[in-house]
Amino acid sequence: MLVGWGVLSPLSKLSGWAPGPTGDMSTGARGWILWTSLGIMCADSLVSLLPFGLEYVGNLLHKTRRDSSSTGASDGGEIEPEDRLVPMSWALGGVLTSVIVGAVLVSFVFQGAIQPWATVLSFLCGSVLSVIAYV
Numbered sequence: 001m002l003v004g005w006g007v008l009s010p011l012s013k014l015s016g017w018a019p020g021p022t023g024d025m026s027t028g029a030r031g032w033i034l035w036t037s038l039g040i041m042c043a044d045s046l047v048s049l050l051p052f053g054l055e056y057v058g059n060l061l062h063k064t065r066r067d068s069s070s071t072g073a074s075d076g077g078e079i080e081p082e083d084r085l086v087p088m089s090w091a092l093g094g095v096l097t098s099v100i101v102g103a104v105l106v107s108f109v110f111q112g113a114i115q116p117w118a119t120v121l122s123f124l125c126g127s128v129l130s131v132i133a134y135v
Contacts, residue, residue, distance in 0.1 A: 004033050045129040099123045 009029035012018040020027025025034070103119040 004037070005029075008033060008036075042125075042129065049128070095127075 009018075009022060009032075012029045012032045013022065018027060018029040018032035022029045025031040099120060102123060103116045106114055106119045107116055
């Protein structure tokens with residue numbers, strides 16, 4: 001925060017990157033700091049996800065090759081028995097319900113200023129980026 005508002009905000013104003021009033025989201029330092037930092041966070045999250053995505057694809061390809069010349073042995077899998085896992089229908093139902101309720105609440109709180117499709121898109125982007133917190 002101190003670097004953003006104490007260093008980057010005056011720098012953006014003096015350099016002409018954000019010529020408007022400091023608190024303005026469109027032309028001021030507030031918007032410049034917000035969108036720059038959001039872009040950095042998204043890029044960092046996607047770069048952090050890349051090794052996991054490549055590992056997942058590699059495991060899928062390895063599993064496909066192993067299944068074609070199958071020995072029947074499994075070297076991985078779930079630790080918990082199937083009856084102790086949350087059913088996929090519950091998980092998908094919870095996610096769908098959360099997205100719908102969230103979109104309705106955002107529309108209500110912001111009185112239609114934010115379109116429902118934008119809220120749903122933000123849930124999708126947020127769910128991808130939130131994987132980093134889990135991993």
